[in-house]
Amino acid sequence: MAYLSLLAALGVYCVVAFGFTVSSTPGQVINGIGASGAWWPNDVFNFPESVREQVAELLFGPSGAGLTSYRYNVGGGGIGVSNPTRAPETFYVSQGVYNWSADAAGVYFLQKASQFKVPQITAFVNSAPTTMTSNNASCGGTLVDAQIPAYAQYLADVIAHWKEEGVVFTHVSLMNEPDDTFGSCGQEGMEVTPQQRASVINTLRSALDAAGLQSVGIMADESSSTGNFIPEAPEWIPQVQKGALAAVSHHQYGFGSDAEVAQMGSIGRNLSGVYTWFTEICCFKAADSSQQNNPAAPLTYSGIYEPTMIGALQLGQLVYQSFTQALDAHFDFWTALSNGIGCAPLGNATCPTAPNSNGWNDGLIYYDPDYATNQNTALYQVKRLFLMKHFANFIWMGSTRFNVSGLPSNVFGMAFKNPAQQSTQLGTAHSSLILMNMGNSAISVQPSQAGLGTSIGGALTSPTVDWQTFGASSSVSLPGLSITTLLFN
Ligand SMILES: *[C@@H]1O[C@H](CO)[C@@H](O)[C@H](O)[C@H]1NC(C)=O
Ligand SMILES: *[C@@H]1O[C@H](CO)[C@@H](O)[C@H](O)[C@H]1NC(C)=O
Numbered sequence: 001m002a003y004l005s006l007l008a009a010l011g012v013y014c015v016v017a018f019g020f021t022v023s024s025t026p027g028q029v030i031n032g033i034g035a036s037g038a039w040w041p042n043d044v045f046n047f048p049e050s051v052r053e054q055v056a057e058l059l060f061g062p063s064g065a066g067l068t069s070y071r072y073n074v075g076g077g078g079i080g081v082s083n084p085t086r087a088p089e090t091f092y093v094s095q096g097v098y099n100w101s102a103d104a105a106g107v108y109f110l111q112k113a114s115q116f117k118v119p120q121i122t123a124f125v126n127s128a129p130t131t132m133t134s135n136n137a138s139c140g141g142t143l144v145d146a147q148i149p150a151y152a153q154y155l156a157d158v159i160a161h162w163k164e165e166g167v168v169f170t171h172v173s174l175m176n177e178p179d180d181t182f183g184s185c186g187q188e189g190m191e192v193t194p195q196q197r198a199s200v201i202n203t204l205r206s207a208l209d210a211a212g213l214q215s216v217g218i219m220a221d222e223s224s225s226t227g228n229f230i231p232e233a234p235e236w237i238p239q240v241q242k243g244a245l246a247a248v249s250h251h252q253y254g255f256g257s258d259a260e261v262a263q264m265g266s267i268g269r270n271l272s273g274v275y276t277w278f279t280e281i282c283c284f285k286a287a288d289s290s291q292q293n294n295p296a297a298p299l300t301y302s303g304i305y306e307p308t309m310i311g312a313l314q315l316g317q318l319v320y321q322s323f324t325q326a327l328d329a330h331f332d333f334w335t336a337l338s339n340g341i342g343c344a345p346l347g348n349a350t351c352p353t354a355p356n357s358n359g360w361n362d363g364l365i366y367y368d369p370d371y372a373t374n375q376n377t378a379l380y381q382v383k384r385l386f387l388m389k390h391f392a393n394f395i396w397m398g399s400t401r402f403n404v405s406g407l408p409s410n411v412f413g414m415a416f417k418n419p420a421q422q423s424t425q426l427g428t429a430h431s432s433l434i435l436m437n438m439g440n441s442a443i444s445v446q447p448s449q450a451g452l453g454t455s456i457g458g459a460l461t462s463p464t465v466d467w468q469t470f471g472a473s474s475s476v477s478l479p480g481l482s483i484t485t486l487l488f489n
C-alpha cells in the first residue's frame with residue numbers, strides 16, 4: 001500500500017490486467033437519467049439569454065449531458081417559504097382559474113427540455129396550492145382530505161394546458177417526501193399521510209383519464225429514505241387501484257446499505273407490480289472522514305462542495321447501488337444547477353475547482369450566489385455533470401442491464417444492451433459497458449472480454465479529462481478515479 005502510494009505520488013502508473021465477465025441473464029429495463037428544475041430557474045432566468053441557452057444545451061443538448069429525464073417543479077406559490085429562490089410561483093388562482101403567465105422562469109427551462117426532446121418530463125409537486133393545505137401555506141401543513149378532488153383536478157388541468165402548448169408531461173409526481181410537513185419552511189412541502197396516499201393517486205388517475213391524459217404515468221411516493229419507505233409501503237400501495245401507478249418513486253437520504261435498498265426495491269415492486277425509480281439525491285460525503293478520498297466508502301447526508309472526481313464517483317456509487325441492488329429502472333439527481341458553491345468564484349479560479357465545506361453537493365452546474373450584486377453569470381461545471389453525461393448517453397432508454405463480475409473490488413461495472421442500434425458520437429452501438437475506477441491506480445481491461453460485440457471505442461472522464469472519446473483498442477486503461485464507457489456494435 002505504502003509502495004503503491006509512493007508510485008502514485010511519483011506519477012508512476014501501476015497497470016494491472018484483470019479478467020471479467022458480463023452475465024447473460026437480463027436485469028431490469030432502464031428508462032431515464034435526469035435531474036430536476038427545482039429552484040435554480042428562479043435565479044438563472046435573470047441571466048442573459050445566451051447563458052440561459054447555454055444552460056439548456058449543457059443539460060439537454062447533444063454537446064452537453066443529454067439528460068433523458070427532467071423534473072419540472074409545479075410551484076405552490078411559495079407562501080410562507082423563507083428562501084425566495086425556493087418559492088416558485090403557482091398557476092393556481094382559484095378552482096378552475098389559472099394564471100398561465102406565472103412561473104415564467106420554470107416554464108422557460110421546461111420548454112427548453114421539451115424543445116430538446118427530453119423523452120421523460122415529470123411534473124412534480126412539493127406543495128399543493130394553499131387553499132388545499134391545512135395551514136393555508138406552501139409549507140408546514142397537511143393535504144386536506146376534502147381538497148383531494150380539487151388537487152387532482154388542478155394537476156390534470158396543468159398537464160392538459162401544457163400539452164396544448166406542446167409540452168408533453170410523460171409523468172406526474174404528486175407528493176414529495178410526504179412524511180414531512182417541511183415546517184421549517186426553507187422550501188415548499190406538505191404532509192400526505194400514508195392513509196391519504198392511495199386516495200390522491202386513485203383520484204388523480206381518474207382526473208387524468210377523464211381529461212384524455214391516459215398516457216401520463218403517476219409516480220409516488222418519493223419517500224425520503226428506506227426508513228420511511230419500508231414500513232409505509234404496505235400501508236398505501238395495496239390500496240392503489242390496479243393500473244393507477246406507473247412507477248414507485250423513492251429517494252435515498254438515509255444512504256442505506258445494499259441489503260436495505262435491495263429490500264426497498266423488492267417491496268416496492270412486489271406490492272405494486274411496477275418498477276421502482278430513484279428520483280432524487282444530493283448532499284453527501286463519506287460517513288467516515290478518514291475515507292473522504294475513497295469515493296466507494298459509505299456516504300452520509302452532509303454539506304460539502306466536492307467538484308472533483310471524488311464527488312462525481314460518490315454519485316456514481318449511488319447510481320451503481322440503485323441499478324444493481326435496488327434494481328431501480330430510472331435515476332434522477334436532485335437540482336441540476338445550484339448556487340451552493342460555498343465560496344466566492346468571481347476572480348478566484350480555485351473556488352469552483354477545489355472542495356470546500358461551506359457548499360453543497362447539490363448541483364451538476366453551479367453559479368454565483370451573489371450574481372444579483374456582482375453580475376457574475378458564469379457557469380461552473382463540476383465532474384458530476386460529465387459522470388451524468390456517461391449515464392444519460394450510454395444507458396439508453398429501453399436498454400437492459402446486465403451484471404458484470406470478476407472486476408477488482410474497486411472497479412464498479414454495469415453493462416447495457418439496447419434492443420436496436422443506437423447512433424453515438426463514435427458510430428452505431430448496441431451495447432455499453434460502464435466502468436468506474438474508484439481506486440487511485442490505473443487498471444487495464446480488454447474490451448473483447450465483455451463478449452458484447454465489436455468494440456468501437458468509448459469515452460473517458462478522469463481527474464484530467466472531461467468526456468474524452470477514443471477509438472477501438474485491444475486494451476483500455478482505466479485511470480485512477482475515472483469513469484470509462486466502452487461501446488460495442
Ligand atoms: C446480479 O448479481 C447479484 C449479486 O451481486 C445477484 O443477486 C443477481 O441475481 C444478479 N442478477 C442478474 C440479473 O444476473
Ligand atoms: C400572473 O402571474 C404573473 C407573474 O407572476 C403576474 O405578473 C400577473 O400579475 C399574474 N396575473 C394575474 C391575473 O394574477
Ligand SMILES: *[C@@H]1O[C@H](CO)[C@@H](O)[C@H](O)[C@H]1NC(C)=O
Nearest residue numbers: 130131133134135136137141
Ligand atoms: C385557512 O383559510 C380558510 C378559508 O379562508 C379559513 O377558514 C381557515 O381558518 C384558515 N386556516 C388557517 C389554519 O389559517
Ligand SMILES: *[C@@H]1O[C@H](CO)[C@@H](O)[C@H](O)[C@H]1NC(C)=O
Nearest residue numbers: 262263264266267268269270
Ligand atoms: C418479493 O417477491 C419475490 C418473489 O415472490 C420474493 O422472492 C421476495 O422475497 C419478495 N420480497 C420481499 C421483500 O418481500
Ligand SMILES: *[C@@H]1O[C@H](CO)[C@@H](O)[C@H](O)[C@H]1NC(C)=O
Nearest residue numbers: 343344348350351354355356
Ligand atoms: C479562493 O477559493 C479557495 C477555495 O474555496 C479558497 O480557499 C480561497 O481562500 C479563495 N481565495 C480568496 C482570495 O478568497
